[in-house]
Amino acid sequence: MTGTLRAARTIVRWLSLALLAALVITPLAQIVMRGAFNLPFAGAEELARYFLIALTFIAAVYVSEQNAQIRMEEFQGALAPRPRWLLQLVIDASGVAFYLVLFAASAITVARNLDNKTATLELPFPVLFAPIVIGSALLAVEAAVELARRWREHRPDAKQTTLA
Amino acid sequence: MTGFIVIAAFVLLFMLGFPVVLAIGIPSVVYLLANDLPIDVIAQRTLYALDSFPLVAVPVFLFVGSVMNHAGISKFIYRFADTAVSRLPGGLAQVNIFGSLVFAGMSGSALADVGGIGRIEIKSMTDKGFKPEFASAVTCASAIVGPIFPPSIPLILYGTITGVSVLQLLLGGIVPGLLCVAMLMLMTAYLAARRGYPRATRWPTPRELLHDLLPAAPAVAAPVILIGGMFSGWFTPTEIAAVTVAYVLLISLVFYRELTWRGLIDAGLETLRSSAAILLIIAVAALFGWILAVEQVPQAMTKAFLSISTDPTVLLLLVNALLLVVGMFLDATTAILIIAPIIAKPLMAAGVDPVHLGMVVVFNLMIGLVTPPMGLALFLVADIAKVPMRAVLREMWPYYVPLLVTLALITFIPALTTWVPRLAIGN
Numbered sequence: 001m002t003g004t005l006r007a008a009r010t011i012v013r014w015l016s017l018a019l020l021a022a023l024v025i026t027p028l029a030q031i032v033m034r035g036a037f038n039l040p041f042a043g044a045e046e047l048a049r050y051f052l053i054a055l056t057f058i059a060a061v062y063v064s065e066q067n068a069q070i071r072m073e074e075f076q077g078a079l080a081p082r083p084r085w086l087l088q089l090v091i092d093a094s095g096v097a098f099y100l101v102l103f104a105a106s107a108i109t110v111a112r113n114l115d116n117k118t119a120t121l122e123l124p125f126p127v128l129f130a131p132i133v134i135g136s137a138l139l140a141v142e143a144a145v146e147l148a149r150r151w152r153e154h155r156p157d158a159k160q161t162t163l164a
Numbered sequence: 165m166t167g168f169i170v171i172a173a174f175v176l177l178f179m180l181g182f183p184v185v186l187a188i189g190i191p192s193v194v195y196l197l198a199n200d201l202p203i204d205v206i207a208q209r210t211l212y213a214l215d216s217f218p219l220v221a222v223p224v225f226l227f228v229g230s231v232m233n234h235a236g237i238s239k240f241i242y243r244f245a246d247t248a249v250s251r252l253p254g255g256l257a258q259v260n261i262f263g264s265l266v267f268a269g270m271s272g273s274a275l276a277d278v279g280g281i282g283r284i285e286i287k288s289m290t291d292k293g294f295k296p297e298f299a300s301a302v303t304c305a306s307a308i309v310g311p312i313f314p315p316s317i318p319l320i321l322y323g324t325i326t327g328v329s330v331l332q333l334l335l336g337g338i339v340p341g342l343l344c345v346a347m348l349m350l351m352t353a354y355l356a357a358r359r360g361y362p363r364a365t366r367w368p369t370p371r372e373l374l375h376d377l378l379p380a381a382p383a384v385a386a387p388v389i390l391i392g393g394m395f396s397g398w399f400t401p402t403e404i405a406a407v408t409v410a411y412v413l414l415i416s417l418v419f420y421r422e423l424t425w426r427g428l429i430d431a432g433l434e435t436l437r438s439s440a441a442i443l444l445i446i447a448v449a450a451l452f453g454w455i456l457a458v459e460q461v462p463q464a465m466t467k468a469f470l471s472i473s474t475d476p477t478v479l480l481l482l483v484n485a486l487l488l489v490v491g492m493f494l495d496a497t498t499a500i501l502i503i504a505p506i507i508a509k510p511l512m513a514a515g516v517d518p519v520h521l522g523m524v525v526v527f528n529l530m531i532g533l534v535t536p537p538m539g540l541a542l543f544l545v546a547d548i549a550k551v552p553m554r555a556v557l558r559e560m561w562p563y564y565v566p567l568l569v570t571l572a573l574i575t576f577i578p579a580l581t582t583w584v585p586r587l588a589i590g591n
Contacts, residue, residue: 013433013436016436016440017429017432017433017436020223020227020432020435020436021432023220023223023224024224024227024406024409024410025406026406027220027224027400027402027403027405027406028403028406028407028410030403031399031403031406031407045217048217048220048402049214049215049216049217049220051220052214052216052219052220052223052443053211053214053215055223055436055439055440055443056214056440056443056444056447057444057447059436059439059440060440060441060443060444062433062436062437062440063436063437063440063441063444066437068437068438068441069183069184069185069441069444070183070184070185070441070442070445070495070497070498071178071181071182071183071184071187072178072179072181072493072495073181074537075179075180075181076180076181087180087181088181091180091181091182091183091186094182094186094190095183095186098185098186098189098190098193101193101203101206102189102206102207102210104203105203105204105205105206105207106206106207106211108203108204108207109204109207109208112204128211129207129211132207132210132211
């Protein structure tokens with residue numbers, strides 16, 4: 001399980017970096033095509049938007065793994081260790097539940113729109129929604145891993161406020 | 165009423181330490197399930213919130229800031245600023261502010277400023293005998309310029325959420341950014357005169373100035389290219405972001421030659437951490453915003469605001485008071501995503517220019533970055549300088565004056581924000 005998880009995290013990290021590179025290259029390619037060859041790059045904006053969607057949901061898994069989600073734990077930090085541990089368990093459990101709902105919602109949306117396509121690039125909806133389906137499933141897994149770790153440790157993590 | 169319960173649930177969960185994504189997402193999902201609304205709405209709203217070309221600029225500009233820090237460019241900017249302005253009263257404190265302005269011209273984030281050039285500024289100032297608390301306070305205050313002077317991540321977010329032109333918002337930040345720098349420099353000169361801070365013994369000769377300008381020139385030229393590109397209408401903000409990355413990578417590899425493959429990967433990972441955290445909130449906040457719209461919260465707020473006054477100046481003062489408090493407790497991204505759609509409608513209905521309002525909102529929230537209890541720039545700077553936050557705050561107090569004066573000027577003189585965008589449109 002640990003090996004699989006580590007491999008999945010490595011893939012997520014490199015895939016996210018590749019998407020970031022694609023986000024930079026696509027508008028640049030649009031400028032080069034327009035400026036140097038006076039040719040329109042049809043669908044460049046739609047492609048860049050798709051890369052952004054993919055980056056958000058795939059890289060969010062990396063954010064979750066790094067425990068870098070934006071949050072404020074100032075008030076939580078004032079609680080005694082046991083209630084704080086219980087609260088952190090509730091937060092982890094609600095994370096699992098929320099991402100599972102997001103996964104179910106996106107999977108249902110894909111199932112109901114199998115034949116639809118986007119306007120310019122004619123991306124099939126299953127491809128358009130793939131990042132949110134995969135990302136939300138992996139986010140649920142990351143939240144579950146965190147929940148299990150905290151349960152085993154029987155003590156809360158130190159206060160950690162992350163704002164950006 | 166239900167809309168306000170959803171907002172109250174968000175505030176409660178946020179205060180309890182839930183990640184913002186969950187604090188926004190859980191009440192939204194509960195609302196949808198309780199009202200028997202189709203589950204498809206969740207996936208559609210979150211996905212389509214990101215289907216925006218201007219938003220692409222957010223990770224790309226964040227990448228610029230990270231690459232600059234990993235490529236050692238900040239060091240050359242600082243050396244040039246040192247030569248150019250260290251003779252001014254306050255010496256290195258003025259260099260700190262001027263350096264932040266140059267850095268701000270490429271990076272749209274206050275935290276990239278603090279973590280990058282801020283690190284160098286604090287060390288140089290303490291080496292020259294300034295108290296680390298004072299060095300931290302100046303770094304903190306000047307970092308505010310980063311998200312005001314173009315490019316600016318918060319202004320891009322504001323434009324995307326409210327539908328105001330991102331290009332006009334970015335151009336609108338030029339004068340307020342310069343004004344803020346001027347105010348901070350004036351306060352520094354005043355403090356220097358009272359406290360007798362050291363400064364350079366003479367002005368640099370043209371030869372010395374040129375000597376330090378040449379290595380910094382490729383970096384200093386970037387804001388000129390960026391603003392020129394936007395002003396001329398050649399590029400959209402997203403294209404400008406991509407051009408800036410290409411330019412910064414080019415000068416890092418060809419000119420400065422300090423960027424390693426490992427550094428580039430680290431810059432990428434740093435960008436992923438901050439941008440995906442922000443973008444996921446944007447996605448889920450769209451669902452939250454949709455619920456507020458269904459519950460007619462913006463309309464209720466419009467009625468409430470306009471019942472107090474229909475005078476734009478009075479309403480802007482109310483917004484200032486509200487946002488200064490909000491900024492103390494909420495991070496800027498969350499505040500923009502939750503508050504902006506609610507207050508934009510009544511203010512625009514009262515005749516406030518949307519670009520002007522955007523600047524007032526973002527400037528207020530940036531002041532929140534340097535005010536306790538949730539001022540992240542304060543946390544970061546105290547961590548870098550290894551001084552207690554309380555000590556930084558003691559030195560920070562005088563700098564709230566120029567920040568609030570700038571805010572007042574921006575609030576009462578809309579032309580300070582709207583003049584440049586109008587000039588560009590005229591062109």
